[in-house]
Amino acid sequence: MGELRKDYILDRWVIIASERSKRPHEFKSKSKKEKKGLCYFCPGNEDKTPPEKFCIDDKQGNWKIRVFDNKFPAEKLEGQFDIQTHNKYFTFSSSYGVHEIIVETPDHDKQLWDMSEEEFAEVLKVYDMRIRELEKLQHIKYVSIFKNHGEKAGTSLLHSHTQIIASNIINQNVAAEAEAVKRYESCPYCEIVDIEKTSDRRCFENDKFAAFCPYASRFNFEAWVLPKMHIKRLSDLDDNGYLQLADIFLRVLRKLKELNAPYNFFIHYSPKGEDLHLQIHITPRLSIRAGFEFSSDIIITIVPPEDAAGFYRDHEK
Ligand SMILES: [Zn+2]
Ligand SMILES: [Zn+2]
Numbered sequence: 001m002g003e004l005r006k007d008y009i010l011d012r013w014v015i016i017a018s019e020r021s022k023r024p025h026e027f028k029s030k031s032k033k034e035k036k037g038l039c040y041f042c043p044g045n046e047d048k049t050p051p052e053k054f055c056i057d058d059k060q061g062n063w064k065i066r067v068f069d070n071k072f073p074a075e076k077l078e079g080q081f082d083i084q085t086h087n088k089y090f091t092f093s094s095s096y097g098v099h100e101i102i103v104e105t106p107d108h109d110k111q112l113w114d115m116s117e118e119e120f121a122e123v124l125k126v127y128d129m130r131i132r133e134l135e136k137l138q139h140i141k142y143v144s145i146f147k148n149h150g151e152k153a154g155t156s157l158l159h160s161h162t163q164i165i166a167s168n169i170i171n172q173n174v175a176a177e178a179e180a181v182k183r184y185e186s187c188p189y190c191e192i193v194d195i196e197k198t199s200d201r202r203c204f205e206n207d208k209f210a211a212f213c214p215y216a217s218r219f220n221f222e223a224w225v226l227p228k229m230h231i232k233r234l235s236d237l238d239d240n241g242y243l244q245l246a247d248i249f250l251r252v253l254r255k256l257k258e259l260n261a262p263y264n265f266f267i268h269y270s271p272k273g274e275d276l277h278l279q280i281h282i283t284p285r286l287s288i289r290a291g292f293e294f295s296s297d298i299i300i301t302i303v304p305p306e307d308a309a310g311f312y313r314d315h316e317k
């Protein structure tokens, strides 16, 4: 059983995931080759994944999007869900929650950036369905949705998939954002998107969404996609809203395809009882963090966001 642990004094958490543990020699890097026939996420290998929890099918019995638990979960609905402190400095619970995989397409070679707006909108709707489903579980406080694309972004699996971790605490970055917005009279993100959509950090814009490279970018070519209206969660979108989000999001991803960039993205929505503007953070992984960054959490970004935005705007459709 894994454990969720807090820093001695800071609001900074880790998961000690003993079930995923490796022996020291397994940390030695080795080259992996994935053969097409061996992919567990491909159609025909459904019996090799944990049981299916949800799927969207094409009405001929073939799945288009498929959801199941991660075979090597960082969190499980087992053990102690409440946070305890022992001896003043040791704050912990079990790593309590759910860790799911969403396989976004049956096509082994198709990545998100190859999808149509309609296909990607459907994936985004599944994200929201899983958030709503997992939020119903007792003791679950937040559902983190994120993608790892490429080895440098944390996955060696080629077959496109998104991960979900539903936890007994609110994701610490979301909690910090939800606190920070309270220092403003009205939603700062509403104002920020309004300013940035016409600044030299603007990337793309449609009726409902805008993408821009954030002023204090922590990653080279980092991009944020924000709704222009104050929307707190994906479920506040209608069908047209999902298509518009897919449109802007895909324009960012298609530019990353030109660089064949490894990337992560993650979705920050408002926790229950808070009033946080929906944000999608897209973080290409083109550089390696080093000592100063770990020491200070001050990131050295070598591509100015103003230049990165120029790259995104390069050939607007
Ligand atoms: Zn596959
Ligand atoms: Zn807002």
Ligand SMILES: [Zn+2]
Binding pocket: 174, 177, 268, 279, 281
């Ligand atoms: Zn955020």
